[in-house]
Amino acid sequence: MKLEILYQDNDVVAVNKPSGLLVHPYWKETNERQSLLKDLRDQLGRKLYPLHRLDRPVSGIVVFGLSPEATAKLQRNWHSNETTKLYLALTRERQEESLSFSFPLKNEKKKLQEALTLATPLEVYERSTLMEVEIKTGRKHQIRRHFARNAMHIIGDRMYGKGGINNLYRERYGVQRIFLHAHKLAFIHPFNGEKLELDCPLPPDLRIALEKLRQGGRA
Numbered sequence: 001m002k003l004e005i006l007y008q009d010n011d012v013v014a015v016n017k018p019s020g021l022l023v024h025p026y027w028k029e030t031n032e033r034q035s036l037l038k039d040l041r042d043q044l045g046r047k048l049y050p051l052h053r054l055d056r057p058v059s060g061i062v063v064f065g066l067s068p069e070a071t072a073k074l075q076r077n078w079h080s081n082e083t084t085k086l087y088l089a090l091t092r093e094r095q096e097e098s099l100s101f102s103f104p105l106k107n108e109k110k111k112l113q114e115a116l117t118l119a120t121p122l123e124v125y126e127r128s129t130l131m132e133v134e135i136k137t138g139r140k141h142q143i144r145r146h147f148a149r150n151a152m153h154i155i156g157d158r159m160y161g162k163g164g165i166n167n168l169y170r171e172r173y174g175v176q177r178i179f180l181h182a183h184k185l186a187f188i189h190p191f192n193g194e195k196l197e198l199d200c201p202l203p204p205d206l207r208i209a210l211e212k213l214r215q216g217g218r219a
Contacts, residue, residue: 003040006198011070011190015040016200019059019177024050060182061200073190079138084186087133090155090179091147092165095121095129101146105139115139117146125213155179173212
C-alpha cells in the first residue's frame with residue numbers, strides 16, 4: 001500500500017501513518033520487519049531519520065528528518081511551545097468542559113516524569129465525547145494513560161480501556177481499533193525558520209463511526 005505523503009521537501013517528510021503499523025520497531029517489542037520507517041524508505045528510495053513515534057494502533061501524522069542535521073534541529077524544538085501536536089480522541093463518558101491532566105507518569109525504568117495533556121470537547125454523545133487533545137510532553141502512551149487514570153478511557157483502547165464499552169462501540173458503531181488520531185501538527189522548519197502546519201483528516205473507519213454516533217443524536 002502506498003503511503004500518503006502530507007509534506008515533503010529536501011529536509012523533512014511527513015506521512016499519514018495507518019493504524020496497525022509500527023513506526024520503527026524496537027527489538028524489545030517485536031522482531032517483525034514491516035514498519036512505517038521501512039515502507040516509507042522503500043517508497044521514497046532514500047534514508048530516513050526517526051523523530052518521534054505513534055503507538056501501533058494510533059493513526060495520523062508522523063514526521064521524519066531526511067538528514068542527521070535536520071533531525072537534530074527538529075528534536076531540539078520538538079517539545080517546546082513552538083511545536084503543537086493535536087489529536088482527535090473518542091473518550092468514555094460525557095465531558096462538556098476542557099480538561100488538563102498534569103500528573104507525572106512512570107517511564108520504563110519506573111522513574112516519574114512530568115507529563116501535561118490538554119483536552120477540549122468537540123462533540124458530546126450519550127456515553128462518550130469527541131475530544132481534541134494536545135500533548136505538551138512526549139511520554140509513552142501519555143494520552144491513553146492520562147485519560148484512563150481519570151476513568152475516561154479512549155474508546156477501542158485494548159491496553160488501557162474497558163472491554164465492555166469497547167465491545168459496545170465495536171458492535172454498534174464499528175469502532176474496530178483505538179479511536180485516537182494525530183490530526184494536526186505545527187512546527188518550525190529546521191533550516192528556513194518557517195512554521196509548517198500539517199492537517200490529516202480522520203481516516204474513513206473513524207469517520208464512519210462518528211457519523212453513526214451523530215445519527216443517534218448528540219447529548
